[in-house]
Amino acid sequence: MKKALSIATALVVLGVAGSASAQDTPAFHCEPGETYYMNVMMSGIEYWKPVYEMFEQAAHQLGCEAEFTGTPEYDVNKQLTSFEQVLVRSPAGILLHPMNPDPFVEPINRATANGTPVVTFAADSPNSNRVAYVTSDNNREGRAAADAIAEAMGGKGTYAVLENPGQDNHDRRVKAFIQRMKDKWPDMTLAGRAITNQDPNKAYQAVSSLAQAHPDLGAVFMPEATSAIGASQAALEADQNIKVMCVDVNAKVLDLIKAGDMFGAINPNQGIQGYMGFMALFLAAHPGLIDPMNDYKRTGKNPFSFPLLDNGFSMVTPENADDFRWNEYKARRDG
Template structure:
């Protein structure tokens, strides 16, 4: 009887041991299933850098060109790019998106400066958390941004002044449109004034803002032409000013007016072809986007970029478009 009890005890002990062993095996297999995805993913140091690009206006053709260049560079350097911005110009929304990018611990941020103290504070906050920020198209020089990539706006304004001085022979009356009171627009105007000021017979009659709107550009240009009938030259410093000035000229003074624009929208180039627009100064937005990401790549490799990285501008006129002959 004692032997039978002993055998039953051993059998019960073996059953308990077998159950514990099976539970251990199943637990081990489950842990391996959970760990396998982590083992297959690259370590944190090898993951692609995540960059956020915050434009002034999401579907603006100019900013889409910047996005295109940034994406090309991101692919080349193995980075990931998110493009997110306000549908219409909205500095408050730009600030909110910057805060969101900081909270998400992005590896880097590309953005347009807006000349606002609170915005500069957010850029400084990002820098304090080790997130490099590059200003594109418009600088935020008093912030801790890593670098600025874009046009040398003062020099672009001077180049415009030289175009107008040459076309006018140093004598005449000029009406000027700026897109806004943004720093890049003011710098262009300052550069322009510095050249025009060298010609005593060349006068800037009026400066108005188009508020980055074709409709307002047309309205303000028409108002200038009506108020200053002696105006022989119109100059615009933002992309939509050219088409707006062309529309105003068609309504108010179709003949005898020389128009100078900024950037190369299709309507601006068509105005040059039709001799309705003398010339435009063209920026390189795609190059801005590419160079900004390239600078970030160098920075992550331990190289410190220069504070300003200027992209080239060029003059687009009939000869640059390959059109022979002069305008009547």
């Protein structure tokens, strides 16, 4: 009986669709085979999963196809190669997390010139012709982290930072963090800076060395989650009550925060990044949907573009850490 009802329903739908004119087709809908890609560096990072989950949902809601691509290495040349491999597939659009801004200027501009819009997310290539940038405010994240640490330390103490020079969003977070300490918390002293490039072993060694050199070290901040694993281990072994804080989370970081072995983390709203990133790409790929009151017809420029969409962020603490677990989120989404 259920099977018969399903077939009857399908025939009704097909009959309605068959009798409808082309004008009845929803404007916000993809053509068959219209595919949008998400391209990242270090494709195994857990951060990308909820971003792509909502990127894919937005695609399916509009009858589009979505694909995830990237490279497993922290290597800008390998990500550039993966980006070029996507271009060969004639994508409708690309949501891109560029490892470094400048190397991607030429390929983004070439893609755009050939009719493939590019939207950046979480990290930008501001000198390129990307049509939009979706991110949490990296400067606001750095300032919020500085305030949280300084307040917890009573506004006085010594701190250090771990960093990954050259990655735009990470550089902004670190710079904002240090500047906030200088401007608002003058009694907070910077003990040192160490380059870890998202390597937990380098982070472990860096924090161990910093703790030995500065017995009064009270906090360490880093702009990503991978380094936090090594940093927190070194902090625990140093037994100096060092508050470790990062941006982004993964399962291990959440475990550490929940157990009280890490001070906390700031997590961008990844799902909003993915969803709004897709919507921006779709609108850029379908400029006929938009007719703004400007000179786009005279200049020939795509009428859809915006410099920044802030997806917001959350402060992760022991109390709410479980709300950011990927497995539970995915199970809920699949259910």
